[in-house]
Amino acid sequence: MKLLTGFKLAWLGLWANRLRVLFAMFGVVIGMFSVIVLASISIGVKDTLLKQMGGLGAEQILVIPGRVLDTMSGQKDLLSGLTSVPSTLTYEDAKEAEKVENVRSVTPHLETVTTIQSGEGKEAKKLQSVLVGTTDQYSRVQHAELAEGRFFTKKEQETKAKVVVLGSNIHDGLLGKESTSEATQTPGHPAPEPWWKRLFSALTAQKASAQKQEASLVGKEVAINNEKYKVIGVLSPNAALGSSTDNNVVMPINTALQETGMKNLNKIIVEADSTETIDQVDSDVFAAIKTHHKDIDYSVVKQEQMLEALNKVTTILQAMLAGITVTALIISGTGIMNVMVMSVRERTREIGIRKALGATTFEVMLQFFFETLLLCVLGGLIGLGIGYLFIELWNHNISVFSLVLPLWAVKLALYSSLGVGTLFGIYPALKAARMNPSKALRFE
Amino acid sequence: MIELRNVQKLYRSGGEKLPILRGVNLHVEKGEYVAIMGKSGSGKSTLLNLLGTLDVLDSGEYELAGQAVHRMGKGKRAALRNEKIGFVFQQFQLIPNMSVYQNVLLPLTYGQKRWSGKRAKVLHLLKEVGLFHKRNQKPSRLSGGEKQRVAIARALVNEPDLILADEPTGSLDEETTENVLQLMEQVHADGATVIMITHDLEVAKRAERILLLKNGMLKEMANEAAYGI
Ligand SMILES: Nc1ncnc2c1ncn2[C@@H]1O[C@H](COP(=O)(O)OP(=O)(O)OP(=O)(O)O)[C@@H](O)[C@H]1O
Ligand SMILES: [Mg+2]
Numbered sequence: 001m002k003l004l005t006g007f008k009l010a011w012l013g014l015w016a017n018r019l020r021v022l023f024a025m026f027g028v029v030i031g032m033f034s035v036i037v038l039a040s041i042s043i044g045v046k047d048t049l050l051k052q053m054g055g056l057g058a059e060q061i062l063v064i065p066g067r068v069l070d071t072m073s074g075q076k077d078l079l080s081g082l083t084s085v086p087s088t089l090t091y092e093d094a095k096e097a098e099k100v101e102n103v104r105s106v107t108p109h110l111e112t113v114t115t116i117q118s119g120e121g122k123e124a125k126k127l128q129s130v131l132v133g134t135t136d137q138y139s140r141v142q143h144a145e146l147a148e149g150r151f152f153t154k155k156e157q158e159t160k161a162k163v164v165v166l167g168s169n170i171h172d173g174l175l176g177k178e179s180t181s182e183a184t185q186t187p188g189h190p191a192p193e194p195w196w197k198r199l200f201s202a203l204t205a206q207k208a209s210a211q212k213q214e215a216s217l218v219g220k221e222v223a224i225n226n227e228k229y230k231v232i233g234v235l236s237p238n239a240a241l242g243s244s245t246d247n248n249v250v251m252p253i254n255t256a257l258q259e260t261g262m263k264n265l266n267k268i269i270v271e272a273d274s275t276e277t278i279d280q281v282d283s284d285v286f287a288a289i290k291t292h293h294k295d296i297d298y299s300v301v302k303q304e305q306m307l308e309a310l311n312k313v314t315t316i317l318q319a320m321l322a323g324i325t326v327t328a329l330i331i332s333g334t335g336i337m338n339v340m341v342m343s344v345r346e347r348t349r350e351i352g353i354r355k356a357l358g359a360t361t362f363e364v365m366l367q368f369f370f371e372t373l374l375l376c377v378l379g380g381l382i383g384l385g386i387g388y389l390f391i392e393l394w395n396h397n398i399s400v401f402s403l404v405l406p407l408w409a410v411k412l413a414l415y416s417s418l419g420v421g422t423l424f425g426i427y428p429a430l431k432a433a434r435m436n437p438s439k440a441l442r443f444e
Numbered sequence: 445m446i447e448l449r450n451v452q453k454l455y456r457s458g459g460e461k462l463p464i465l466r467g468v469n470l471h472v473e474k475g476e477y478v479a480i481m482g483k484s485g486s487g488k489s490t491l492l493n494l495l496g497t498l499d500v501l502d503s504g505e506y507e508l509a510g511q512a513v514h515r516m517g518k519g520k521r522a523a524l525r526n527e528k529i530g531f532v533f534q535q536f537q538l539i540p541n542m543s544v545y546q547n548v549l550l551p552l553t554y555g556q557k558r559w560s561g562k563r564a565k566v567l568h569l570l571k572e573v574g575l576f577h578k579r580n581q582k583p584s585r586l587s588g589g590e591k592q593r594v595a596i597a598r599a600l601v602n603e604p605d606l607i608l609a610d611e612p613t614g615s616l617d618e619e620t621t622e623n624v625l626q627l628m629e630q631v632h633a634d635g636a637t638v639i640m641i642t643h644d645l646e647v648a649k650r651a652e653r654i655l656l657l658k659n660g661m662l663k664e665m666a667n668e669a670a671y672g673i
Binding site: 005008009012016017349350352353354355356357358359360361362363436437438441 | 493496498499518519522523525526527531533537538539540541542546550551553554555598602
């Protein structure tokens with residue numbers, strides 16, 4: 001018969017039983033929703049991590065404390081092989097690394113937690129911050145852009161100048177402004193504006209322009225551990241998962257070493273001239289640092305190895321996704337099949353009537369098959385829609401990392417709901433089609 | 445129109461064989477109006493389902509409009525039902541979740557025949573049976589008589605040659621019975637062959653010929669007394 005008629009009959013059949021249909025669809029809706037959201041989370045996490053690791057360029061290597069243990073296969077495993085030990089890396093190590101051939105720059109990184117204060121007496125404002133001691137290369141190597149002012153110079157670094165560059169949260173906090181990023185929102189702050197308001201102001205750019213006219217601390221003095229420092233610049237906000245500069249107070253490495261009394265660095269970023277020399281720089285830097293260390297209590301990591309670790313994480317995420325997809329499909333599929341089998345049973349008389357009116361076995365089969373198929377695809381579409389809404393809401397409200405809805409996930413959701421409909425639609429359809437009309441008409 | 449030769453039908457229940465029809469012979473001319481009577485459980489519905497090709501006979505021969513039904517497969521029988529037969533049942537057998545209009549339209553959505561002006565046809569029939577104003581209602585909102593009139597409209601919509609009615613007035617009161625019987629007579633007058641099962645002798649008398657199903661055999665009913673025995 002005509003497929004279109006079968007389709008129309010199925011549509012009518014569903015419409016006539018719309019309440020039951022709604023319940024049956026629930027499983028598919030939830031299933032597809034979770035597939036969509038999980039896919040976008042896994043892609044979002046991967047993108048965010050990639051962006052952050054992108055901070056470590058292909059021509060950069062990272063020297064970190066602790067030794068990355070080799071796996072059985074002789075590979076360095078950043079995920080499980082990283083031992084956590086106190087740092088023994090020093091500024092001397094960094095200077096040693098600088099002497100290595102083909103090294104373009106070396107950026108030491110000293111981090112500690114400190115309290116920063118602006119103003120005196122009653123107007124004083126105190127904030128917890130991350131003190132970072134580093135070199136003038138920092139803003140370039142960390143991709144930290146300046147919102148205003150300037151970064152410190154090599155000269156200021158050597159003369160242990162008392163200058164600081166503030167992260168955007170610290171700057172705003174000291175000015176008494178509300179934090180602009182909820183990633184670092186602390187309790188007690190007033191609730192952030194609703195997302196639609198922020199969306200609106202972002203669109204009209206009102207807030208941004210209003211902010212520019214506001215006060216700045218550049219040129220003013222702040223106090224850290226009772227020592228006065230001059231603010232020379234403010235960093236642009238860069239909310240990111242884990243490694244934001246927003247709460248940093250950046251000062252020259254020599255100043256930091258002297259004022260904190262600390263000796264050990266958290267990491268050293270070494271930049272090679274080019275990607276061709278990266279392997280040579282990698283092993284030479286390792287050897288250079290070895291001259292100051294009795295044991296190997298540090299590690300040298302290339303981007304390649306970071307990516308490997310990242311791939312492992314995303315592989316795990318994707319395996320989880322696949323598992324959840326399959327589970328969701330089986331659960332929603334069997335749920336739908338159950339509902340359809342019940343529906344077929346309840347509609348036994350209807351089937352008898354249709355056959356009495358001249359419906360063939362095939363026509364009845366087609367109708368019920370299409371009913372299941374439509375049910376699944378409709379449920380899939382609704383789940384997709386809700387998932388899309390969720391992702392939009394998330395991205396407007398949460399800036400830690402953004403969710404990305406990949407096209408393949410949309411296709412996966414639609415194809416799999418079609419697949420589920422086909423697979424689980426066959427049995428109820430056959431059950432309906434095989435009924436003996438005279439018996440079906442007698443059914444009470 | 446109809447020719448049954450030595451038709452047998454038995455049901456199996458729990459390994460036991462229950463012969464219901466034990467050699468039924470029947471000849472019905474085109475355009476005839478025949479009533480079939482018989483006690484409850486005598487096999488009237490079984491016989492009508494066979495005539496309507498809803499069920500298959502165990503042995504014997506069945507010819508409908510010159511075609512050997514007993515040799516047909518499922519598909520052919522479905523097509524035959526759709527083209528040539530209209531059913532009316534005691535329990536109306538309307539699809540509950542569909543409107544009156546959709547119920548009447550249903551036979552036209554099946555089968556190979558291309559109908560033109562389906563909508564007009566359905567609405568015309570609903571006017572004939574006096575239910576045009578209730579075309580968008582669900583069957584549950586109709587009275588018994590109204591339901592049966594919808595069922596009759598549905599039975600007529602594909603212009604069948606044969607109307608098979610299984611106690612069409614069995615669930616109706618006197619007034620609506622009369623109404624339905626007049627509709628049947630009109631259908632008959634328009635040229636259709638009508639076979640009607642009934643318990644009610646008064647109803648049966650409206651037909652041109654009365655047959656009695658007894659002990660699995662079909663006999664011409666000579667007089668009223670024969671039915672009582
Ligand atoms: N599918 C079946 N399986 C087993 N027995 C059946 C089946 N259908 C009908 N029967 C039996 O066959 C007999 C005849 O049934 P049928 O419905 O034809 O009787 P009937 O004459 O129409 O009775 P009524 O006047 O009560 O409608 C009954 O005893 C019934 O129980
Ligand atoms: Mg009966």
